[in-house]
Every structure is written in structure tokens, then in C-alpha cells.
Amino acid sequence: MDHVRAVCAHLDRAGIHADVALVTFAAPARAAEYRTEHLTSVPVLVDHDRTAYRAYGLGRGRLGTVWGPESLRRYVEIVRRDGIGRLRRPTEDTRQLGGDFVIAPDGTLAWGHWGTGPADRPDPSVIARAIATCNGV
Secondary structure: OHHHHHHHHHHHHHOOOOOOOEEEOOOHHHHHHHHHHOOOOOOEEEOOOOHHHHHOOOOEOOHHHHOOHHHHHHHHHHHHHHOHHHOOOOOOOOOEOOEEEEEOOOOOEEEEEEOOOOOOOOOHHHHHHHHHHHOOO
């Protein structure tokens, strides 16, 4: 969620309008709980059977990549910031890779970043440029 917040904040500062959504394959109840916990107005869409994940070519990461040093570093940051009580045992496929995508107004894929691991996220400024380009700005 930190990444989504950072992207939204960057878009706001840059004066770029875009509809941002978070897509998850978690159960609907878990997705709703996640949205409430993080107090976000960003829609959380559920792709429980991972149809969209497959359509966008998002595969599964290798165990060593998903649970490697970058992930460990990220979890240490979370514990330092929020305390150990915020960590929960995973209930979903922790090897499912994610991505960031910009969909053009005509519904076509304008830009994409296919993650190689849980810590692999593009800088919000890159996403903002892709949105601006897509909108002809």
C-alpha cells in the first residue's frame, strides 16, 4: 500500500488526474479488511482466480527472489515503522508477482512494469510520466 500511496501523492503534487486502483487476488473479505486497515479511498479490486494476472503476463517469482534480501529489508522497514504487530502470516500465494500498469482512455495498455519480486516497484515519477504521455500532456 505504501507504493500506491506514493503514486497517488506524486500524481496529486504533479496535478495529474488518473483513476488508481489496487488489484489483488485475496479473498474479498481480506481485501475489504486491507482497505479499511489502510484507510484508503483507492478502490481494491479482487481478481480471485487471477484472470487479470494471467492476461497481463504476471507469473510467479522464484523462492529465492521473493524471499531474498530485498524482501527482508522491506519487512524490517515495516516493523520499524509500524511495529511487529502489523505483520501477519501470509494467507495468499506469496510468490505471485505483481505489476504496475497504465491503461489508456481507449482501454489499451499504454505502459507496464512487470515486477520481478515483491520489492520491485517503479518510481512514482515514472508512472506519472507514463500517464501524462498517455493523456497527451
